Amino acid sequence: MAEPVALTALALDAALGWPRALYRRVGHPVGLFARIIAGCEARWNRAEYGFARRRALGALALGLLLFGTSGAGLAVQTLLLARFGAWGWITVAILVWPALAQRSLFDHVRAVGERIDAGDLPGARAAVGMIVGRDTAALGEAGVARAAIESLAESFCDGVAAPLFWLLIFGLPGVWAYKAANTADSLIGHREDRWRAFGWAAARTDDLANWIPARLSGLLLCIVGGGWRIMWRDARNHASPNAGWPEAAMAGALGLRLAGPVAYDGVMHDKPWIGDGASDAGGGDIDRALAVYLRACLLLWLIAGGAAWLR
Template sequence: MAEPVALAALALDAALGWPRPLYRRVGHPVGLFARLIGAGEARWNRRGHGFAKRRALGVLTLLALLSLAAGTAWTAQYLLLATLGPWGWIGVAILAWPALAQRSLFDHVRAVGERVDAGDLSGARHAVSMIVGRDTAALDEAGVARAAIESLAESFCDGIAAPLFWLLLLGLPGVWAYKAVNTADSLIGHREERWRAFGWAAARTDDLANWIPARLAGALLCLAGGGGWRILWRDARNHASPNAGWPEAAMAGALGLRLAGPIAYDGVMHDKPWIGDGDSDAGGDAIDRALAVYLRACLLLWLIAGGAAWLR
């Protein structure tokens, strides 16, 4: 059942993304997750609680979120298949569609490239600030381009490859449980004092959920880019995340670029290691090449989903 659902969901996302009129009317499920996480964090992540208690309350928050996401998705999937019979998978595909981000990721990164090509550094900084968490106000053109490419590579995993992996493996409950965990990690799974204890469960669960998809994403980017394997194996562990380095190293190797390196967050410079050993002076042409690799990697995911459907 999951395989035709995956193909249909990929097709809907590629054709439509998540349309703005729909977003204005109903929002996005991830927004609901964010509000629930924020409410739990505000209520339970208090300085007066000890480290162990805050970590336990963080575990409880994540379990409640997972129960809601997976439970609602399982119920919807069951009802659709039970009531619509052989046509129920179409409804399941529609409900899986918002969990994928092929179109929106492409559009956001292309917008950065268009501003860079136009020589509009201020506009490029603003465009890239929509997809990265680092400070962007002082980035030069190369820094903007690298940030966009790094986000493209990392988001290929957690925005497309990983949701598709869990959709194929566990159906609608799997994909929405993954999105809940990934949202929690992005909001509270940080190492700063405020979140270290409360966000521990979210960060570790996200690491586990992305372990296989990240390595799959890295391999697909190397295949799509016609190389990069040496950099993938050498530099994948240069990232603080046990997973994000795999697609980033693959993209760096495929493009012959250096990515990552020193990055500022909230005014504090972090001396992160470089990934790749090519040129760090990226520009709009590098973004275009990265998008071409990304599109071919997405096509490979389509082939995987189609192959799984054929085998089933």
């Protein structure tokens, strides 16, 4: 069942993305996750609590979120398939659709390249600021382009490959449990003092959930674009145990240096470089990265289709 659901959801996402009109009317499901996490954080992540207590309460908040999400997903999936047959799995695919980000990721990254090509550096900074967490106000053209390419590579895992992976294994509850964990990590899974204890469980869970998908993402990017040597050599240069795999694969495929020193909240972090070659990326490199990304997405389609055919 998961395979035709995956293909249908991939097709819906590729054709429509998550339409702005729909977003304005109903928002996006991850917004609900964000509100739940924010509510738990406001109540339980208090400065007067000790480290161990805050870590336990953060784990409890994550557990409640994952239990509720997977339980609701399983109940809905079971009901739809039991009562509506073929129409049921089509409805399940529609419910999976917003968990994928093929189209929106492509559109956001392409917008950065278009602004660079138009000579609009402030517009390019604003566009890349929508998809990265680093400081963008002082970035030059090369820094903006590298940030966009890095986000494209990392989000290929978080937004496409990993949701599809967990969908194929556990169906609707799997894909939305993954999105819940990934959302929790993006909001509270940080190393700053405020989040270190409360977000510990979210960060570790997201690391675990992405461990296999990140390496598969790097593998897929290398299959369609090359870059094997750089991926094996530099994947561990990233602070994350997972993000370095698709980023190093993309760096190798493009013959660029990615990552390197970066500023967050006004503080410069001297991070190691990933890849060889030039670091002066531009709009043309974004176009090349998008071409690699599209081929990797097509390969995911072929994998889902092959699984459906074998089934």
